Amino acid sequence: DGGITQSPKYLFRKEGQNVTLSCEQNLNHDAMYWYRQDPGQGLRLIYYSQIVNDFQKGDIAEGYSVSREKKESFPLTVTSAQKNPTAFYLCASSIRGWGEGETQYFGPGTRLLVL
Amino acid sequence: GEDVEQSLFLSVREGDSSVINCTYTDSSSTYLYWYKQEPGAGLQLLTYIFSNMDMKQDQRLTVLLNKKDKHLSLRIADTQTGDSAIYFCAEIPSGTYKYIFGTGTRLKVLA
Numbered sequence: 001d002g003g004i005t006q007s008p009k010y011l012f013r014k015e016g017q018n019v020t021l022s023c024e025q026n027l028n029h030d031a032m033y034w035y036r037q038d039p040g041q042g043l044r045l046i047y048y049s050q051i052v053n054d055f056q057k058g059d060i061a062e063g064y065s066v067s068r069e070k071k072e073s074f075p076l077t078v079t080s081a082q083k084n085p086t087a088f089y090l091c092a093s094s095i096r097g098w099g100e101g102e103t104q105y106f107g108p109g110t111r112l113l114v115l
Numbered sequence: 116g117e118d119v120e121q122s123l124f125l126s127v128r129e130g131d132s133s134v135i136n137c138t139y140t141d142s143s144s145t146y147l148y149w150y151k152q153e154p155g156a157g158l159q160l161l162t163y164i165f166s167n168m169d170m171k172q173d174q175r176l177t178v179l180l181n182k183k184d185k186h187l188s189l190r191i192a193d194t195q196t197g198d199s200a201i202y203f204c205a206e207i208p209s210g211t212y213k214y215i216f217g218t219g220t221r222l223k224v225l226a
Contacts, residue, residue, distance in 0.1 A: 042216035090157055102212050106157035
């Protein structure tokens with residue numbers, strides 16, 4: 001089955017701790033995205049990557065970091081600099097990261113909670 | 116500013132039609148999307164419409180686009196309890212590949 005997987009489903013972070021959220025896709029998509037979802041708000045873009053070994057900041061990149069060493073993987077690290085990390089994190093991918101009308105396909109999400 | 120607006124809540128009775136509305140921001144947006152999110156899950160693509168279309172129908176779903184008013188709507192015919200979810204509209208302004216999402220409309224279907 002082709003798709004996007006995210007792990008873990010729930011993640012707990014202690015004060016001052018960095019945590020990493022996993023996102024893997026086997027759709028052979030070039031582009032991958034990370035979004036943050038807070039209650040009553042739309043999705044906000046954290047980082048995106050159009051191609052391996054390249055990524056750009058989205059609208060709310062502060063306190064987050066990413067890497068894109070492999071086409072199928074785009075892990076997101078929530079650093080201790082992110083003061084309000086409690087949220088639902090969604091990963092997405094699209095065939096290309098450029099041009100118009102690129103449909104994005106989403107993973108099941110990871111809920112991050114602060115202890 | 117970039118704000119795609121949606122009503123926060125909608126409640127309908129099972130079997131009735133639901134209409135979820137969205138006002139988007141950029142008249143140059145070439146694609147407009149509707150996604151569905153069930154509790155604790157990711158977003159599922161429902162349908163999309165290209166900006167040169169006024170209407171698109173897909174089984175129980177009908178999308179209407181009014182470019183002049185930058186208004187998009189999603190009609191769900193014969194709404195079922197399984198349709199209870201949050202519905203997001205999203206636009207991609209021309210020349211970009213960045214989605215701009217609405218705040219989401221929580222649809223509750225009453226049996």
